[in-house]
Amino acid sequence: MAAISREEVAHLARLSRLAVTEEELDTFAGQLDVILQSVAQVGEVAAADIPPTSHSVPLTNVLREDVVRPGLTPQEALSGAPDAEEQRFRVPRILDEDVAS
């Protein structure tokens, strides 16, 4: 059985606002399936005494002091933007969505 369905790929594409054709859905579903199956093999190797981990280095509490540091000028910040107006990034409208949080 496939690790990811064609419908799931279509759903992910919609969430990411990617225009994926019917043909591409087949292609990507197949490719993603191979990737997921390969990753799943790692899970089979892990024994019960190996806890799940999200970070490869055993570090905690990497913090910085609350001190202001110089950033970019608005010109620098906007220099890589495809479009800008009124010193703001200009992007196509996104409808029917709310801010996070």
Add this chain to the structure above:
Amino acid sequence: MTTTLPAYDEVVARFEPVIGLETHVELGTNTKMWCGCPTDFGGEPNTRVCPVCLGLPGSLPVANKAAIEATIRIGLALNCSIAEWCRFARKNYFYPDMPKNFQISQYDEPLCFDGYLDVEVNGELVRIGIERVHLEEDTGKTLHVGGATGRIHGATESLVDYNRAGIPLVEIVTKPIPGTGALAPEVARAYVAELRDVIRSLGVSDVRMEEGSLRCDVNTSLNRPGEEWGTRTETKNVNSLRSVERAVRSEMLRQASVLEAGGRITQETRHFHEDTGDTTSGRSKETATDYRYFPEPDLVPLAPDTAWVAELKAALPELPRLRRKRIQQEWGLSDLDMQSVVNAGAVELIEATVAAGTTPAAARKWWLGELSRRANETGVELADVGATPAQVAELQGLVDAGKLNDKLARTVLEGVVAGEGSPTEIMTNRNLEVVSDTGALTAAVDEAIAANPDVADKIRSGKVAAAGALVGAVMKTTRGQADAKTVRELILARLGA
């Protein structure tokens, strides 16, 4: 929808509300959550940005220690347990208010969890369970332009300013609050007010709802007695204490009318409208799986040192509810009087005025009298009315010294609120000081009235313009030493005009 809403009394007789609140607080740190960009309010667009908060390739976030500390302190003040180990999580969504296409938040491992906050409602203590307190980053501000209406639905483009993106944001989530019945709207309001006071007392945020540094989402559901809890809606955009109360109430009424008609409540986000007090449907909520949360790979886990947490706990300030109890005793106020001080948002202002040398009674008189009235009229919070505790104390000092009477003091206070300067400056500049020898002045006024009975009668019958003649007479007898304005006021007072 044109259905008539049922009466509130009927709604609470037939249904039981369950409410829940999610509150976002912008921390008052110097810098953003993951980078050294400043957080000060109101800068020109995109002037507080860097590669980290713009999500440029190759940049890496590093957590702000002061923000972690502030969040732990909020958690401790809300009687929470502090996680011994937790991680940040990546919340993926497609909207340009974050340049990264995700927001760094916390998901199943919040920094603080399982606490409570005791809130007083009508003299009764209600314990509100706190589910979690977690740390995330604020989003940028989008401005929708183009199209005919200038609103998002007609807009063709969005302009984005990322100054606010990455400012530390603490999210405080209550457990569901059942059993409050008809008081649900008031409980919701009292909780947000108390939470605001607690956070303000910690000094970690200025918690101003009107500036958006404290924002509130209100969850509401209704069920018939004995049945399971109903489907809840989440009302966003609730930006004042009064709105919190109104949002719960209007959502209870709306849901009751849907349920009474045999309908079902849709789980959805609703938007609160300040002008009408109503809510309208927003988008259907994306489910948590759609956000595809996963542990943030660019940040290492947090493991707050227990000694550090103990130290922070020991250093917590006296919390507002206990402080109010102590103050009430010190000032000798009844429960009712204390309640009106609290409702007016005057506790700290009066306390500071007393600290500046005024008696509690006099300080309370100014803050709850003239200044509260003024704040209500102009629709601002009492703290923003334009007078400081030091100025009020100075004003009362002038009254105590006999330099101002009550009426003059109120005139001076108006000047203070209008930004004309300190009470002493205003008194001097506008020549409002009481003429010291009032006895002599009153005698001269009485003499002038006795000598001009016909003029006095005119004034008594309401023709106050006639007072000019008497002022002239008094100025003559006092050889110009009196203040004409004071004399005029004195004449009018003597004649009851």
